Amino acid sequence: MPFSKDELRVAFQDALLVNPYLDLEHFIGNHVGGEHFWVNLQPFLLHRGYRLRPRYHSDWRAPWSQGDSLDFRVYEFEEAVTLMKGRNLLDAIRISDGARVVLRRVETWRDELPIAQYLSSPDMQCDPRNHTVPILDILLLPDDDEHALLVMPQLILFDQLPFRRLGEFVDAFRQYCEGLDFLHEHRIAHRDACWFNLMMDGSKLVPRGVHFMVPRTHDGLTRGLEWHDRSSVGPIKYYFIDFGLSKWFYPGEKIESSGAYGQDRSVPEHKVEEPHDPFKVDIYQLGKVLIEMIRVRLIALVKPPFPDKNIRNTKAWNHYSKLRLQ
Known part of the structure; x- marks a missing residue:
């Protein structure tokens, strides 16, 4: 007993x-x-x-x-x-179809909830440039008006599986650059476009799935995954997650902010007290991830020594498009 x-x-x-x-x-x-x-x-x-x-x-x-x-x-x-x-995070199974999902507890007064609703609206989801994690459901909590649960597909970290070909790597960062450009076009600053917020759909790469808490395993116990190369299973979708620090600017509102430190504490704009352009911070943060991954010619482009010399994402995207064709 x-x-x-x-x-x-x-x-x-x-x-x-x-x-x-x-x-x-x-x-x-x-x-x-x-x-x-x-x-x-x-x-x-x-x-x-x-x-x-x-x-x-x-x-x-x-x-x-x-x-x-x-x-x-x-x-x-x-x-x-x-x-x-x-x-604030836990995995679950959606009973209707057996899909693996993640439940994220958010504060209803922050921008995160309306941003998530907007980016997951039918019109936004139809845009191929939208690389934000789709919201499958929003659950209002019983006896709690200050919090809600966002239901999202379970994803895996973008580099959890190795890139085997240059084209795989180029495609990943093409999608991330395109995704940032899309956010900025809609006046949304992510403000934490850093390593652990860059994810990918692993459903085709790891058909058996990964354990949410022990992602190097299928079952939470046995180390090792059975997985496929990206190029062998077709296009992989890459996503931005976690809009907890994000800001949505109204039309006509000046694009500037302060504070809101994300994962990367080396951002030049965070070393001064004056308000800064958060769109430039986004591209710096994503560029820093790119630098850590490949350390090539983009270093001079996305990591200048002075904040006022930081470029906007559209210009970085144009440079990147030329580079990937070489």
């Missing part, structure tokens, strides 16, 4: 002999940190058609303590994988 939590606390010292890095709360099967938010919301999400992993079900019990004897090899269970990305 299942062990009680008091019995598990007593057995914890023995468990440490097997795994000295084991955490007590983890071992006895308690949820930690932001996990409580998702456990409390699980019945609501199920009713709305989204199934969380077993660990986040309201009636979950740690499987390593449910038999006639304790299994001290806790980390050999997928359900031991805890939430390490804070309380």
Whole structure:
């Protein structure tokens, strides 16, 4: 029969002999940190058609303590994988079609929600230059007017799988440059167009999918992925995610902002107090990723020493288009 939590606390010292890095709360099967938010919301999400992993079900019990004897090899269970990305992100399965999705908790008063709604509108999604993650659904939370959940397809980091051919790499950054130009045309500054916000659709590359919390695995346990080259499965779609720092400028409003540090703290405009052009910051941030990946002639183009010499994305896009034809 299942062990009680008091019995598990007593057995914890023995468990440490097997795994000295084991955490007590983890071992006895308690949820930690932001996990409580998702456990409390699980019945609501199920009713709305989204199934969380077993660990986040309201009636979950740690499987390593449910038999006639304790299994001290806790980390050999997928359900031991805890939430390490804070309380604002979690994966789920859309019950209607089995699609892997990600739920993102956002504050309703920020620009992120209206930006997401606008960019995912039918007209915007029909534009091939739109490389922002599509919003599949918006869930208003019960008894909480200050937050909502955005439902998005589960993506993988743009460089999680190696680029094998120059054309694959060129296509990725063509899409990112085109995507920034599209955002700026619609007066939207991303303000964090950095490494971990550059994603790709991995559904054709990794047909078995990746574990959301342990993306180097299919199941959260076994290292290694079965995957295909980009060029062998046809065009890959690349996306920008995370508009939590983004700003949408009204027609006629001056394009300038201040603060809002993203992942890249080397942005020249952030070293001065004066308002700056956030569109230029976007192209600097994306250019910095490009530099880190290839370190070629674009260094002089996108990383000048003075903020007022930074170029706009349209000019960078023209230079890039010429370069990729060489």
